[in-house]
Amino acid sequence: MRYGDKVAVDGLSLRVERGSVTAVLGPNGAGKTTTLETCEGYRRPQGGTVRVLGLDPHRQRRALLPRIGVMLQDGGAWSGVRAMEMLDHIAALHAHPLDTAMLSDRLGLADCGRTPYRRLSGGQQQRLGLAMALVGRPELVFVDEPTAGMDPQARRATWELLDELRADGVTVVLTTHHMDEAEHLADTIHIIDRGRLIASGSPTELTSGGRSATIRLVVTRPFPDGAPESLRTALGPDTEVTQLDAVSMLITGPADGSTLATVSAWCERHDVLPESLSLGRRTLEDVFLELTGHELVG
Amino acid sequence: MKGTPVSTFAPRPGAAPLHRQVAAQARMEARLMLRNGEQLLLAIVIPVIVLVGGVAGADRLGLDLEGHRAVDVLVPGVLALAVMSTAFTSIAIATGFERRYGVIKRLGASPLPRHGLLLGKVLALLNVVALQLVVLVVVGLALGWQPTLDEPVTTVGSTVLAVAAGTWAFASLGLFVAGVLRAEATLALANLVYLLLMVGGGVVLPTSSYGAASGFLQWLPSAALGDAMRAALVDARLDATAILVLLVWGAVGTLLTARTFTWE
Numbered sequence: 129m130r131y132g133d134k135v136a137v138d139g140l141s142l143r144v145e146r147g148s149v150t151a152v153l154g155p156n157g158a159g160k161t162t163t164l165e166t167c168e169g170y171r172r173p174q175g176g177t178v179r180v181l182g183l184d185p186h187r188q189r190r191a192l193l194p195r196i197g198v199m200l201q202d203g204g205a206w207s208g209v210r211a212m213e214m215l216d217h218i219a220a221l222h223a224h225p226l227d228t229a230m231l232s233d234r235l236g237l238a239d240c241g242r243t244p245y246r247r248l249s250g251g252q253q254q255r256l257g258l259a260m261a262l263v264g265r266p267e268l269v270f271v272d273e274p275t276a277g278m279d280p281q282a283r284r285a286t287w288e289l290l291d292e293l294r295a296d297g298v299t300v301v302l303t304t305h306h307m308d309e310a311e312h313l314a315d316t317i318h319i320i321d322r323g324r325l326i327a328s329g330s331p332t333e334l335t336s337g338g339r340s341a342t343i344r345l346v347v348t349r350p351f352p353d354g355a356p357e358s359l360r361t362a363l364g365p366d367t368e369v370t371q372l373d374a375v376s377m378l379i380t381g382p383a384d385g386s387t388l389a390t391v392s393a394w395c396e397r398h399d400v401l402p403e404s405l406s407l408g409r410r411t412l413e414d415v416f417l418e419l420t421g422h423e424l425v426g
Numbered sequence: 427m428k429g430t431p432v433s434t435f436a437p438r439p440g441a442a443p444l445h446r447q448v449a450a451q452a453r454m455e456a457r458l459m460l461r462n463g464e465q466l467l468l469a470i471v472i473p474v475i476v477l478v479g480g481v482a483g484a485d486r487l488g489l490d491l492e493g494h495r496a497v498d499v500l501v502p503g504v505l506a507l508a509v510m511s512t513a514f515t516s517i518a519i520a521t522g523f524e525r526r527y528g529v530i531k532r533l534g535a536s537p538l539p540r541h542g543l544l545l546g547k548v549l550a551l552l553n554v555v556a557l558q559l560v561v562l563v564v565v566g567l568a569l570g571w572q573p574t575l576d577e578p579v580t581t582v583g584s585t586v587l588a589v590a591a592g593t594w595a596f597a598s599l600g601l602f603v604a605g606v607l608r609a610e611a612t613l614a615l616a617n618l619v620y621l622l623l624m625v626g627g628g629v630v631l632p633t634s635s636y637g638a639a640s641g642f643l644q645w646l647p648s649a650a651l652g653d654a655m656r657a658a659l660v661d662a663r664l665d666a667t668a669i670l671v672l673l674v675w676g677a678v679g680t681l682l683t684a685r686t687f688t689w690e
Contacts (some may be wrong), residue, residue: 175589198437203528203529203531204527204528204531204532206458206527206529217450217451218536219445220442220450221442222439224440264439264536265438266437267437267439293435296436299435
């Protein structure tokens with residue numbers, strides 16, 4: 129997908145299993161929304177193939193749309209329309225809609241049903257957007273940043289609801305830039321950065337990733353030049369070293385005591401004073417930083 | 427809306443029958459139009475002011491218009507103005523902001539097809555226009571309006587034809603403007619065009635009262651609608667040329683809208 133000269137999504141290849149929750153994870157501008165909107169038939173890809181429920185989302189859009197639910201990142205309602213009026217309207221376009229009073233109750237919209245859309249809070253607008261995506265009882269829902277702007281309580285409630293959708297056999301594709309959201313909700317995570325897929329897998333697969341330990345080293349003063357290379361030489365070929373910023377580094381390698389000992393010794397030899405040295409299982413955040421870090425260097 | 431209780435999200439997708447979708451869209455749009463203060467101003471208040479002010483002014487000056495009482499000429503013109511204000515200006519502005527707020531985009535992901543959306547808009551528009559005409563006719567009668575009763579069938583038939591053709595012409599042009607310009611630019615242009623046509627477009631006053639400019643004016647949709655309404659309600663006549671002009675504008679506007687309309 130290109131916008132003018134800018135390539136937004138390139139060579140992205142991913143599959144979504146029916147009845148699963150898939151998270152497309154990436155920083156702002158990574159191409160998440162473009163990917164979703166291509167699946168929803170808003171955009172025609174300049175190259176490659178997209179099939180959603182076996183249909184071409186652009187050429188067979190009319191057949192596809194009744195079967196999917198779409199939550200846009202923002203907007204999507206008249207400014208003067210009341211929340212319940214809007215939900216009822218979308219319901220009326222479907223053959224077997226959910227009961228809108230109960231759905232709005234479920235999403236905590238009961239109190240603002242008569243409030244005009246422009247006066248809803250950001251979180252309320254998000255929840256209305258989610259309700260609009262679900263009311264037609266779709267097989268597949270695309271939700272773009274479902275919890276953006278929500279307070280922690282509404283966020284939890286939304287997570288529960290998305291879990292429930294999976295239990296009822298609805299396929300969910302969501303975008304997020306929250307690692308914890310992807311880790312909590314998704315069966316499969318696709319990490320994309322600058323329009324390219326950089327990793328895919330279940331949260332467990334991604335965080336174990338063959339290497340079982342992560343050491344995060346933060347020092348008091350900026351590292352000397354060439355520090356990552358020098359540390360990698362000291363640690364041996366099985367280890368990956370990624371400099372995160374001037375004072376922190378991520379080291380992933382075999383989980384044995386010698387790695388930690390070697391890092392301490394290297395710090396002493398290079399007159400570097402560790403502020404913190406932590407050892408732990410990799411988090412998705414580590415995976416992401418490591419992967420994009422490589423991309424930045426390469 | 428009563429539907430399946432939310433004990434389950436188990437998929438059961440499907441589109442409502444098209445006529446139900448269109449009816450829902452029409453109800454929604456009509457309700458929003460009538461709720462909006464600025465649109466009501468345009469739809470009812472300004473035409474009433476023009477009518478009352480015009481009649482009072484003509485009475486004071488003792489003016490006749492081409493041998494007819496002022497009120498008899500002004501009422502058809504003001505009815506034409508009301509059609510123009512809703513079909514062109516209101517539709518253009520509402521659609522422009524629908525695009526801005528992502529409503530059109532959101533509906534583009536719903537089962538409602540593009541022609542269903544347009545059909546819903548047209549039905550909403552016809553309902554609002556009918557409501558406007560009822561109000562203005564009542565005000566006109568109160569001011570002493572006496573439409574011609576020479577040929578009631580011709581008068582009613584020609585009026586309906588003029589309103590339908592005029593609505594189509596102006597609505598298609600309004601949708602075209604909303605499709606190619608930003609919401610703010612649409613707002614400005616739609617109001618400007620409305621004002622210019624109200625004053626100089628041959629809609630409220632007969633084309634013939636503009637002197638040398640009338641030869642050009644009669645090809646404008648505003649003058650064509652005004653002339654067709656006056657022919658029907660003053661002279662009990664079908665102004666075929668004016669109707670034809672409106673139909674050509676409608677065809678051009680529809681073609682342009684179909685070419686340019688997108689969901690975003």
